[in-house]
Amino acid sequence: MPTLVLLRHGQSQWNLENRFTGWWDVGLTEQGIAEATDAGRRMAAAGLDFDIGFTSVQSRAIRTLNLALEAMGRLWLPVVKDWHLNERHYGGLTGLNKAETAAQHGEDQVLIWRRSFDVPPPPLVPGGAFDLASDRRYDGIAVPTAESLKDTIERVLPYYQSTIVPQLQAGKRVIIAAHGNSLRALVKHLSNVSDADILHEEIPTGQPMVYDLADDLTAVSRRYL
Numbered sequence: 174m175p176t177l178v179l180l181r182h183g184q185s186q187w188n189l190e191n192r193f194t195g196w197w198d199v200g201l202t203e204q205g206i207a208e209a210t211d212a213g214r215r216m217a218a219a220g221l222d223f224d225i226g227f228t229s230v231q232s233r234a235i236r237t238l239n240l241a242l243e244a245m246g247r248l249w250l251p252v253v254k255d256w257h258l259n260e261r262h263y264g265g266l267t268g269l270n271k272a273e274t275a276a277q278h279g280e281d282q283v284l285i286w287r288r289s290f291d292v293p294p295p296p297l298v299p300g301g302a303f304d305l306a307s308d309r310r311y312d313g314i315a316v317p318t319a320e321s322l323k324d325t326i327e328r329v330l331p332y333y334q335s336t337i338v339p340q341l342q343a344g345k346r347v348i349i350a351a352h353g354n355s356l357r358a359l360v361k362h363l364s365n366v367s368d369a370d371i372l373h374e375e376i377p378t379g380q381p382m383v384y385d386l387a388d389d390l391t392a393v394s395r396r397y398l
Contacts, residue, residue: 208379264319
């Protein structure tokens with residue numbers, strides 16, 4: 174029975190500051206570092222082991238995976254980094270405090286931007302402080318100006334099917350360290366969650382989610398460690 178573990182990065186500095194982060198690169202807090210290390214210890218204590226890891230190209234997810242694997246004595250494992258596993262792009266909301274944005278635009282409007290399935294936030298203004306057009310990580314990639322959850326799912330799932338599924342089919346034990354919304358995309362697929370219900374799926378930072386999969390890679394069970 175294949176095993177797949179999903180791990181949201183530990184608390185980031187902008188998680189702590191209640192700011193929209195998206196594709197912007199933000200580091201872990203001390204709590205986030207502790208969460209990632211503790212996740213590795215709990216996975217080891219549960220008898221989990223891995224053959225390969227996948228993560229985004231964002232530092233908070235990369236460092237979380239490294240810290241967890243180091244705690245497991247598995248820092249040497251191969252890890253694939255790919256932008257398809259990045260967080261949802263929050264567009265023009267990037268960097269804004271969530272409470273202040275709600276006070277300015279109204280809680281109902283911000284709730285639509287944050288929690289609707291297919292309505293993206295306002296687009297990022299080109300040339301602004303959070304424009305990633307010149308970031309080397311995204312050479313040759315059309316960086317989105319904003320993404321809905323639906324948009325995020327539409328880039329995560331094809332990557333999962335083309336790159337990660339073959340590893341699982343080959344019997345490899347896989348860990349994916351990513352972000353709240355890119356992991357929501359995988360949970361929606363694996364657990365067959367509806368468009369409406371996935372909006373309320375909360376994925377906590379630094380807590381390994383363990384999927385036991387059937388041979389056809391449908392979910393048999395999932396649990397948090």
